[in-house]
Amino acid sequence: LLSKHLPKQTDRLPIYMGEVGPVWLYPQSQLDCVVADPKKGSKMYGLKSYIEYQITPNSTNRPVNHRYKHFDWLYERLTEKFGCALPIPSLPDKQVTGRFEDEFIKMRMERLQAWMSRMCRHPVVSNSDVFQLFLTYKDEKDWKEGKRKAEKDETAGVMIFSYMDPEVPDLEPTEVEQRYETYSRFTRSMDDGVKDLHSVSHLHWKRCTGPLQKEYRHIGKALQNLSSVFNTSGYQGEATLTEALMTTGKIYEEIAEIVAGQPKKDLHYLMETNNEYKGLLGCFPDIIGVQKAAIEKVKDADRLVAMNKIAPQDKHNMAKNLSTMSYAFQAEMNHFHSNRIYDYNRVMQFYLQEQVKFYETVSKLGLSIYLLTLQM
Amino acid sequence: LLSKHLPKQTDRLPIYMGEVGPVWLYPQSQLDCVVADPKKGSKMYGLKSYIEYQITPNSTNRPVNHRYKHFDWLYERLTEKFGCALPIPSLPDKQVTGRFEDEFIKMRMERLQAWMSRMCRHPVVSNSDVFQLFLTYKDEKDWKEGKRKAEKDETAGVMIFSYMDPEVPDLEPTEVEQRYETYSRFTRSMDDGVKDLHSVSHLHWKRCTGPLQKEYRHIGKALQNLSSVFNTSGYQGEATLTEALMTTGKIYEEIAEIVAGQPKKDLHYLMETNNEYKGLLGCFPDIIGVQKAAIEKVKDADRLVAMNKIAPQDKHNMAKNLSTMSYAFQAEMNHFHSNRIYDYNRVMQFYLQEQVKFYETVSKLGLSIYLLTLQM
Numbered sequence: 001l002l003s004k005h006l007p008k009q010t011d012r013l014p015i016y017m018g019e020v021g022p023v024w025l026y027p028q029s030q031l032d033c034v035v036a037d038p039k040k041g042s043k044m045y046g047l048k049s050y051i052e053y054q055i056t057p058n059s060t061n062r063p064v065n066h067r068y069k070h071f072d073w074l075y076e077r078l079t080e081k082f083g084c085a086l087p088i089p090s091l092p093d094k095q096v097t098g099r100f101e102d103e104f105i106k107m108r109m110e111r112l113q114a115w116m117s118r119m120c121r122h123p124v125v126s127n128s129d130v131f132q133l134f135l136t137y138k139d140e141k142d143w144k145e146g147k148r149k150a151e152k153d154e155t156a157g158v159m160i161f162s163y164m165d166p167e168v169p170d171l172e173p174t175e176v177e178q179r180y181e182t183y184s185r186f187t188r189s190m191d192d193g194v195k196d197l198h199s200v201s202h203l204h205w206k207r208c209t210g211p212l213q214k215e216y217r218h219i220g221k222a223l224q225n226l227s228s229v230f231n232t233s234g235y236q237g238e239a240t241l242t243e244a245l246m247t248t249g250k251i252y253e254e255i256a257e258i259v260a261g262q263p264k265k266d267l268h269y270l271m272e273t274n275n276e277y278k279g280l281l282g283c284f285p286d287i288i289g290v291q292k293a294a295i296e297k298v299k300d301a302d303r304l305v306a307m308n309k310i311a312p313q314d315k316h317n318m319a320k321n322l323s324t325m326s327y328a329f330q331a332e333m334n335h336f337h338s339n340r341i342y343d344y345n346r347v348m349q350f351y352l353q354e355q356v357k358f359y360e361t362v363s364k365l366g367l368s369i370y371l372l373t374l375q376m
Numbered sequence: 377l378l379s380k381h382l383p384k385q386t387d388r389l390p391i392y393m394g395e396v397g398p399v400w401l402y403p404q405s406q407l408d409c410v411v412a413d414p415k416k417g418s419k420m421y422g423l424k425s426y427i428e429y430q431i432t433p434n435s436t437n438r439p440v441n442h443r444y445k446h447f448d449w450l451y452e453r454l455t456e457k458f459g460c461a462l463p464i465p466s467l468p469d470k471q472v473t474g475r476f477e478d479e480f481i482k483m484r485m486e487r488l489q490a491w492m493s494r495m496c497r498h499p500v501v502s503n504s505d506v507f508q509l510f511l512t513y514k515d516e517k518d519w520k521e522g523k524r525k526a527e528k529d530e531t532a533g534v535m536i537f538s539y540m541d542p543e544v545p546d547l548e549p550t551e552v553e554q555r556y557e558t559y560s561r562f563t564r565s566m567d568d569g570v571k572d573l574h575s576v577s578h579l580h581w582k583r584c585t586g587p588l589q590k591e592y593r594h595i596g597k598a599l600q601n602l603s604s605v606f607n608t609s610g611y612q613g614e615a616t617l618t619e620a621l622m623t624t625g626k627i628y629e630e631i632a633e634i635v636a637g638q639p640k641k642d643l644h645y646l647m648e649t650n651n652e653y654k655g656l657l658g659c660f661p662d663i664i665g666v667q668k669a670a671i672e673k674v675k676d677a678d679r680l681v682a683m684n685k686i687a688p689q690d691k692h693n694m695a696k697n698l699s700t701m702s703y704a705f706q707a708e709m710n711h712f713h714s715n716r717i718y719d720y721n722r723v724m725q726f727y728l729q730e731q732v733k734f735y736e737t738v739s740k741l742g743l744s745i746y747l748l749t750l751q752m
Binding site: 341 | 561
């Protein structure tokens with residue numbers, strides 16, 4: 001209990017009882033960073049070229065540069081160190097280069113930004129030496145030394161739990177199992193739900209930018225063509241009709257572009273968020289597996305004590321460790337939930353806003369004006 | 377010239393010079409009829425059953441009954457008698473029965489109504505004995521006698537032109553050819569235009585009632601499912617989010633139904649009109665062929681006169697006949713144009729009105745309300 005008042009050791013990971021249950025220790029000011037300014041660099045006298053991004057943390061306000069492979073290195077370190085307890089989502093895909101290089105770089109930067117912001121928001125990750133090194137190294141020497149040190153860090157797998165200090169009473173294994181069941185069910189259902197929404201969004205995107213755009217354009221062209229044909233009749237008194245046909249045709253061409261441009265405005269953000277959550281949720285089976293194994297082990301401990309294969313104290317320690325692991329899981333789930341609510345709130349706000357704009361825009365394209373003209 | 381003041385002989389077909397050029401003689405009051413009340417009838421002690429429609433002309437206000445095969449009989453008579461000069465569009469398809477019998481009968485009735493109204497609007501057709509018989513026969517005996525008489529009518533093919541009285545100066549063959557070129561080009565272009573609009577409308581209809589409806593439903597379900605999953609989190613403070621997800625999901629299901637129901641509201645009428653015009657325009661190649669043959673014949677007449685194969689008077693008569701044929705064509709084209717403008721004006725008005733309604737309806741579904749809730 002004393003430790004609470006001692007100066008914080010950076011490698012201890014306290015867990016407190018918050019309003020929503022066990023929570024990580026959150027820093028007073030939220031770390032964040034800006035990923036920007038992708039620049040082409042080269043090495044080996046121009047033989048090898050790469051893209052370097054500038055990352056500026058709000059803690060130092062001093063930019064550092066990193067290539068994609070440095071992000072990848074960071075991802076590997078974080079996964080090794082925290083992967084048993086925290087979901088560390090994959091980076092955006094490595095492959096894919098080619099023709100749309102600028103667009104690709106922009107997209108990758110956007111996704112690296114999202115990934116970094118998510119890592120910054122995580123109190124355990126953001127406070128780790130390796131993450132701090134990545135964001136705040138002073139010079140090449142500092143980076144190289146820090147890298148070497150991080151690569152020597154032997155904290156891997158379940159060892160991370162030994163750093164955790166839940167400042168709360170131990171949990172009974174049955175309580176642990178209950179939490180485990182709840183979280184396991186939730187993350188699996190959410191994974192299914194997110195994947196389903198993602199796949200239908202993808203389909204809808206393809207339809208809007210493919211056949212639907214083509215069809216609206218075609219309707220537009222067909223109406224304009226009919227207008228042109230009617231204009232050649234030499235018959236009097238059809239100026240209103242041909243004008244209405246022509247303008248409606250043009251409005252349809254506008255609708256085609258609006259419909260095709262819409263997914264980039266609304267679905268894009270929803271799909272990016274869903275994609276991030278797909279990544280996060282994809283990490284849970286491993287985390288859940290670790291919990292499950294520990295639960296089974298403790299369940300088996302009674303038998304082992306009876307067979308004299310382990311001492312009662314060993315069993316007690318195992319239950320204590322399980323309790324710690326469960327607290328870590330609970331703290332992580334509470335972190336996950338609060339972020340999830342924040343993220344989906346924002347994305348739904350944004351999505352609805354763009355949808356409302358869409359229907360209003362089309363409503364206001366002037367179809368009604370030509371309707372009035374025809375009725376005169 | 378005297379004939380103008382003589383009592384009108386019903387079988388003469390005068391052509392006058394109107395404001396827009398040569399025109400048929402239009403009746404003072406426009407004939408129209410209502411096709412309604414389809415009833416199942418049977419024959420041969422119930423062995424054969426059929427649908428009988430009630431047709432009530434505005435001239436007598438007395439309903440008569442006809443089966444589809446009577447319409448078909450009328451179509452055959454009109455085609456034989458007028459087909460070389462006037463486009464007599466085909467009846468709605470004969471085949472197709474089956475499961476949706478009620479819907480099929482309704483659709484056929486709608487199309488028979490459109491066909492009858494179009495025929496009623498035609499001054500030459502509507503004034504003919506056979507058409508009048510169809511609409512106003514008094515009893516079975518009257519109908520049978522009239523039928524027999526109509527079937528004996530030997531006016532067929534180009535003979536119809538001999539009944540025509542253009543009360544205008546004869547046209548030079550070069551002028552005839554000019555008109556011919558103009559009309560031929562116009563009807564062909566319009567045929568292409570109408571077919572193109574029809575086929576893209578058909579595609580769009582299928583998309584709205586098929587994959588698009590399915591996709592909107594799927595998005596709706598996926599959002600509602602995510603809302604349900606979120607509700608099981610046990611985490612506090614997400615009521616606003618889950619409610620917004622749920623309601624947006626439901627709104628998407630509404631959009632699915634609105635999108636799928638829209639074609640029946642707007643495209644339907646546009647497609648029916650286009651279909652009628654496809655039918656009308658399909659008759660022009662024959663009419664144009666008759667004109668073309670007559671033009672060639674008159675062109676050849678000079679040579680035949682020189683070879684003494686025909687007398688100069690014969691050539692003169694041929695040119696006069698050609699002039700009459702051309703006037704008939706012009707009168708018919710003027711009739712066609714004025715109907716076309718009327719029909720497309722109406723259909724565009726209706727179409728735009730429904731489109732405006734559609735976007736307004738979706739705008740007002742309440743997406744914006746949930747947007748405000750989320751922003752609070």
